[in-house]
Structure formats: C-alpha cells, structure tokens
Amino acid sequence: MSRHAQHPVRSVDEHLRAVTEALRSVRPRAETVSLEDALGRVLAEDLVAPLGLQPFDNSQMDGFAVRAADSRRAPGEDGHVPFVVVASVPAGHVPDPLGPGEAAPIMTGAPLPPGADAVVPVEETRPGGFPAPGTVLRLPPDQPAGRFVRRAGEDVAEGDTALFAGQRLTPARLGLAAALGCATLPVRTRPRAVLYTTGDEVVAPGAPRGPAQIFDANAAILRAQLAEAGVEVLAAHLVPDDAGAFAARLAADAALRPDLFVSSGGVSEGAYEVIRQVLGPQGEFVHVAMQPGGPQGLARPEGVPFVCLPGNPVSTLVSFEMFLRPALTEVVGAPAPRPRRTVPLAEAVRPLPGRTQVRRGVWDGTSVRMVGGPGSHLLAAAARADALVLLPPGDAELPAGTPVETLSLD
CATH class of the missing domain: 2.170.190.11 (Molybdopterin biosynthesis moea protein, domain 3.)
Known part of the structure; x- marks a missing residue:
C-alpha cells in the first residue's frame, strides 16, 4: 500500500483552488496611508479624478x-x-x-x-x-x-475613475494619484497571520542545539515569504510534538483575531503529526501530486482559514509559492503574481510518473539549468535558485532544449 494511501490525492491545480477558496473569508478593512507607504498595497476605493489631466492646455x-x-x-x-x-x-x-x-x-x-x-x-x-x-x-x-x-483632460477627464478598487498600487499608479493631487490613498489593510513551525527536533536559531536537533529554517522562510506577500505576522511559535500544547497555543492565538493561520510540518502520516492530530476533525489533509510538497492540509478553527504546509524546508518554500502566494493574489489583490515564462532546459531532466516535480533552477536568459537535486532538504541549492521549474508528470526523459514552464523568484 502507498504511504500516502490514507490521504486523498489532489492535482496541483485542484489544491490551488482549494486554498484559494479557503482564503475567501479574508476580508481586509480599509485604512488611509501616505503615497510614500502605498507601494504594493491594494486600493480600497475607486479614485475619481478631482481634476483633468492635463489640468490646462x-x-x-x-x-x-x-x-x-x-x-x-x-x-x-x-x-x-x-x-x-x-x-x-x-x-x-x-x-x-x-x-x-x-x-x-x-x-x-x-x-x-x-x-x-x-x-x-x-x-x-x-x-x-x-x-x-x-x-x-x-x-x-x-x-x-x-x-x-x-490638451486639458486628454489623459484623464475630471470625474472619470482614474484608479479602481482592487488594483495593486504600482509606481505608475502612485504617480497618477500624485498628479491628481492625492497625498494619501485608502488601501486595504494587510492580512494578519499567526505562524507555527513544529517538531521536537527543531530549535530556534541561536538557541542551544542538542545532538539530534536542527535549527528552525521554516519560520524564517515563511516570515519572509509572508512579509514579501504583504502579510503581517502577528506571532510566530515553535510548537513541540505535543498535541495538547498546540491546541492550547492555538486557542490563545485565536484571541489575536488573525485573518489566517499558517503552519509548516505536522501534516503527514507520522506518529507525532500534531497539526493533523488537532485539526484533523475540522479540516482536510490530502496528498498533492507534487514533489516536493505532497502532504498538505486545510482547516478553519474558529472560522479562520488555516493553511497547513509540509515541514521540510524546501517543501515549505515551494508549497507557499505554489499555493498560498497565488491564493493571496487572487483573493486580496496582492502580492504581484510571480512572472511565468516558458524556456528551454539547459540539460536533460527526468520527470516523475504521476506527479508534478518542482525543481529549483537558474535562468541565464537563454535556458534554465537545475540547481541541486530534487530533495526537499537541499536548502543551500534552493538559495542559489532564481526560478522554480515545473516539470509535468511523465515517464520519459526530457532532453536538453525541451520547453518547460518556470516561475521566477526574483
């Protein structure tokens, strides 16, 4: 029997849709910020031009x-x-x-x-x-x-809608707002998250490390990815392999009224999978046909979406980029989508039967070459990559020159 037989199997696209739907309840409020602080934020209301551009001939x-x-x-x-x-x-x-x-x-x-x-x-x-x-x-x-x-008003006429609610504020859009005399803009508040990393084997960087322990890289990865995506991290906790301790921690954090919870680890079939143990009755834990990042989970404790990612560092990083970041873009309007391009392989690569393989690569402007192997523990190789290479399921080797889809990380 497959080690993943206990979990339903989903395609990558199916799980992205599931994560996106789980986040539909995220309802940012509105706040007013200066133009200097508005870059990358999402406009909360239509901006109606108070004057024409140009204002005069x-x-x-x-x-x-x-x-x-x-x-x-x-x-x-x-x-x-x-x-x-x-x-x-x-x-x-x-x-x-x-x-x-x-x-x-x-x-x-x-x-x-x-x-x-x-x-x-x-x-x-x-x-x-x-x-x-x-x-x-x-x-x-x-x-x-x-x-x-x-001519006066040839660019924008007075009373026209110059910018629309839901648009992400780019330099050009901020320039337009400034030209219309706006010193501030109403924007959607940043989503707020509570973050958990799990495992008795994990200790915080800088803390004493036992002979069977490793330093927690996942909290740093997810904090940075969430910040880059415009999400405020209210709290981050390293959770031991103790279901009761995690349940108590989760109940206390619900008082912070986050928009979502995010975790890494504790979602597979092991004996100490605390995230799955606590959230299993109110959530769904599946296996996505993707490597790395197969085990995934979704739940709604206290009605708040909880996105459960796998615990190997590269699995965490890849899962965020494949699921949580694009779901935030779809639901909230930010961050900006990662650029996708179809490029030729610099070398022959063998895909996986029945699973999408997400390899780490470097794009040199002509082709993409792999960095490191496919293992989800190879964090140094992932740190050298500037792209994720999406290899579709298959049995046959893909020769050099084969066009593949990549996701830019720059």
Missing part, C-alpha cells in the same frame, strides 16, 4: 505658441511666415492672451496663451533661439492646429 516642448491660422498667410521669399515675438511664457506662469500675428516663446509644460492653438519647435524658427520681444520671427507655413499641444 500646455506646451509639449520648448518653442513658440501661435495661432495656427496665422501661419497660412502668404510666405516671404524664404518660404517662411513672419510673426512678432511677444513676452515669454515660462512654466508655472499664467500667460497673456495672444494677438493675431504674434508668437510667444513658451517652455515645456507652460500654459498655452489664450488664442494660441499650436506650438512650433524652436529649432524650426528663423533666425532661431528666443529673440527679444518685438523681434520679427519667421516660422514655417501651414502649421496644423493642435501641434505639440497637450
């Missing part, structure tokens, strides 16, 4: 503001039309109206003078440069109206 470049119709007068012997230079229009200053036959030196971003409807670049003028007011300037004929003019 302005010049797209340094040149001369003119009435386009005046350039359709008969040109002189040199083929150019004479204009009289008037006062300059610097950016940030309100210009005087422009009369017939006049040309106002104008700087990029400066408001177009009333009456003007085109801008002629300075390099097209004769004699060139920006001569003093009263000088006769010669410009090319037949200038089209609207040339090098940024």
Whole structure:
C-alpha cells in the first residue's frame, strides 16, 4: 500500500483552488496611508479624478505658441511666415492672451496663451533661439492646429475613475494619484497571520542545539515569504510534538483575531503529526501530486482559514509559492503574481510518473539549468535558485532544449 494511501490525492491545480477558496473569508478593512507607504498595497476605493489631466492646455516642448491660422498667410521669399515675438511664457506662469500675428516663446509644460492653438519647435524658427520681444520671427507655413499641444483632460477627464478598487498600487499608479493631487490613498489593510513551525527536533536559531536537533529554517522562510506577500505576522511559535500544547497555543492565538493561520510540518502520516492530530476533525489533509510538497492540509478553527504546509524546508518554500502566494493574489489583490515564462532546459531532466516535480533552477536568459537535486532538504541549492521549474508528470526523459514552464523568484 502507498504511504500516502490514507490521504486523498489532489492535482496541483485542484489544491490551488482549494486554498484559494479557503482564503475567501479574508476580508481586509480599509485604512488611509501616505503615497510614500502605498507601494504594493491594494486600493480600497475607486479614485475619481478631482481634476483633468492635463489640468490646462500646455506646451509639449520648448518653442513658440501661435495661432495656427496665422501661419497660412502668404510666405516671404524664404518660404517662411513672419510673426512678432511677444513676452515669454515660462512654466508655472499664467500667460497673456495672444494677438493675431504674434508668437510667444513658451517652455515645456507652460500654459498655452489664450488664442494660441499650436506650438512650433524652436529649432524650426528663423533666425532661431528666443529673440527679444518685438523681434520679427519667421516660422514655417501651414502649421496644423493642435501641434505639440497637450490638451486639458486628454489623459484623464475630471470625474472619470482614474484608479479602481482592487488594483495593486504600482509606481505608475502612485504617480497618477500624485498628479491628481492625492497625498494619501485608502488601501486595504494587510492580512494578519499567526505562524507555527513544529517538531521536537527543531530549535530556534541561536538557541542551544542538542545532538539530534536542527535549527528552525521554516519560520524564517515563511516570515519572509509572508512579509514579501504583504502579510503581517502577528506571532510566530515553535510548537513541540505535543498535541495538547498546540491546541492550547492555538486557542490563545485565536484571541489575536488573525485573518489566517499558517503552519509548516505536522501534516503527514507520522506518529507525532500534531497539526493533523488537532485539526484533523475540522479540516482536510490530502496528498498533492507534487514533489516536493505532497502532504498538505486545510482547516478553519474558529472560522479562520488555516493553511497547513509540509515541514521540510524546501517543501515549505515551494508549497507557499505554489499555493498560498497565488491564493493571496487572487483573493486580496496582492502580492504581484510571480512572472511565468516558458524556456528551454539547459540539460536533460527526468520527470516523475504521476506527479508534478518542482525543481529549483537558474535562468541565464537563454535556458534554465537545475540547481541541486530534487530533495526537499537541499536548502543551500534552493538559495542559489532564481526560478522554480515545473516539470509535468511523465515517464520519459526530457532532453536538453525541451520547453518547460518556470516561475521566477526574483
């Protein structure tokens, strides 16, 4: 009998859907933050433009503001039309109206003078440069109206929805909010989590280590992954192989009112699987057809989603990237999805029958090569990787050059 026969078997896609549905109850509230603190956050409300962009007609470049119709007068012997230079229009200053036959030196971003409807670049003028007011300037004929003019509201009209609730705030979106005069934005609060790592064999880094013990890498991995995903860790506990102790710890942590619980370890078939022992009656523990990261669990103690990940360090890391991170993106709107690309293998690789194998790799811009073996304990190899390589189930070796899907970790 298979060692996984006690657990139902799920595909990778099926378990991702299950984790995503488990997180549907996460309901972030709204808070107001400064633009400086809003990068990567998720907008809580639509942003309706309080003004148009551009807020006024302005010049797209340094040149001369003119009435386009005046350039359709008969040109002189040199083929150019004479204009009289008037006062300059610097950016940030309100210009005087422009009369017939006049040309106002104008700087990029400066408001177009009333009456003007085109801008002629300075390099097209004769004699060139920006001569003093009263000088006769010669410009090319037949200038089209609207040339090098940024029209008021052509980017965003006042009253339009400039940004939508649920959008993740990128640099460009923050720039748009700033251009609309917003110093703060309403954003969804960060989901809050309580984190558990398990096992009598595990001790905290820096603590005395017994001869049969190892330092806890999983808490550091998950803390960093949760922080990178925009999740606030309310508390993190190293849980011994004692079901009663874990049950008491879980009951106490429920008072913190987290949005979710996350654990690593204690979910397989061993005699000391405390997470499964405590949560089994109210959850589901399955085996996902994936290596590493086969044993997985989901529960809802006190109605709060609890995502149970396997305990080997690389299994923890891979499971978070394959399930919890994309589920958060789907439900909360952040973090940004990991880039996926299809690239050729740099070497031959043998997949696993009946299971998706998630190998660690390095992408050199041309192909992806494996880093270390498939073992879930090879953390140093995982630390050198910048991609997860998703090998579909199969019996035949995949030769070098075979296209495979990768998940970028950069």
